[in-house]
Amino acid sequence: MKAFQRAIPALRPCHLGRGLQVQQGPHRHARLVHSSTTKAAVAHPVNVSGPPPKPPGSTASPLRKRFWKDVHVKEAAGGHQIYLDSRPVRTPEKKVLTVPSSKPHLAHAIALEWDLLKTAQHATKYHLIPMTSITGRAEDIAAEDAKGVTTIRDEITRVMLRYLETDTLLSWAPEKEPDYVGRSEEKRETLREKQIKAAQPIISTLVSTVWPGVELKPTLDANSIMPLPQPRQTIDVIRGWLSSLSPYDLAGVERAGIATKSLLVGARVVIEWSENFRHLRPSGASRTFGIEEAAHASSLEVRWQTENWGEVEDTHDVEREDLRRQLGSVILLVSGCSS
Template sequence: MADWALKRFWKTASVADIDGGFTVHLDGRPVRTPAKNPLVLPSRAMAAAAAAEWDAQEGEVRPVTMPVMRGANAAIDKVSVQKDEVAALIAAYAESDLLCHRADSPEALVARQAAAWDPLLDWARDALDAPLIPVAGVIPCDQPPESLRTLREQVSAMDAFTLTALHDLVGLSGSLVIGLAAMTDIQPVETLWDISRIDETWQEEQWGVDEEAAEVAEAKKRDFLQARRFLDLTRFS
């Protein structure tokens, strides 16, 4: 059987107020998620961005071009129904956070990691009350239990839409600290992405750029920046 694909059937996508938030209407009919749940969005800004994605579709609907809708669907259909599990998965990154695993050589790479990563660990210690211990090598070390507990509590307190954004920020960067920092304005989100790629950048400087790997990295960067945009849309009125 051929795969069924949704084709554009509506003329206008619009934003509507509903109980609990905002939604998108297609010619006056409310959009639902793939699991048939009501599309209840936390801000008018997110609903407007989602409506714009629907309006941009021509012919066959292409979900890959609708990152706000995909994020909203994930938050409603997946994250909200297993919130504790998702929060635990994200918080567990602190046990082996990228920023805590340093090279032991060469000196130039060690220095570059320290210059970029130490300030973020200092921020986690001071702003999040969660000091973490950096070590040389990839073998995990036991991080302070109180720090892990504090970070777990902070992540668990987030709503489903925020967790959806954080899930991507952390998973793509490999660091809970970077993900949490990307939710703030302590550094530009583009800078934080570059900080997460120090090891890869170093390898490229030594051995040259692999075009296929560079394309994958660029796609991940777009997703990282989109996760921050999705987070911002949850905050705007």
């Protein structure tokens, strides 16, 4: 240690002018090196039988606990409210969630969602409360309508018209399909033919009952990957239709359109099941366009790919069921007792 200290040159002051001095090098009382040797950890033998102790956990958060026991629906002025014991379910804006009187089935579906939650933290995950989230979205639109504000409506309209530019129902595969290895020699229906077959009835219904005189053109040419714009009149008519929808129907079109990547499929689901469009259905006629039909029309390309190349487990099957779940939530949202 002394030899090491002798090797260090003498510290000299550094003159900065006007009497200021800075001592160069370490402080004279500073310890320059550690003279003690390090000690390695000693692993003691385990003499206790049984499983190892559990690792220390964090303090339980209130969100990890379910603070309610019972969930029930109460009739209130203007509709139905869902209660967790004595606490009403509220929207993210802190407003008590009130479901219209014509939709008791929707209120009970929301109550069932909350009854199935294990912790309060699960209420922050939208995929566990799809009915609550979509109803809250509709109520937010209704609240803006009451104030004369159209922020949410304008945003939904903008997004839905963007989906129309590359609508799944109008984006057809090229006419000529490549020759894949292992394909059967017998002639079969091409993907483009399947897409046209599924799209025609939906388009026919929309242009005859909802948007009379509107022309819906295929987004892709027979051998092109560049989308073609819809006629200006078509866009203007659909924009006006979206702006005229009720809050619940607009929220339904938004969720169905995003889930299927198709404004046309979303519109078709809503007019088939909404209580506000019952005048478009013949009296006593059964509904012909539901969850399965909408899922089939919007996922033909995925089904065609899996038939040729196989299905990816925990991916294609999960997406297929999630699509049906979201379409089902739309039907519950827009339908009512009067429909």
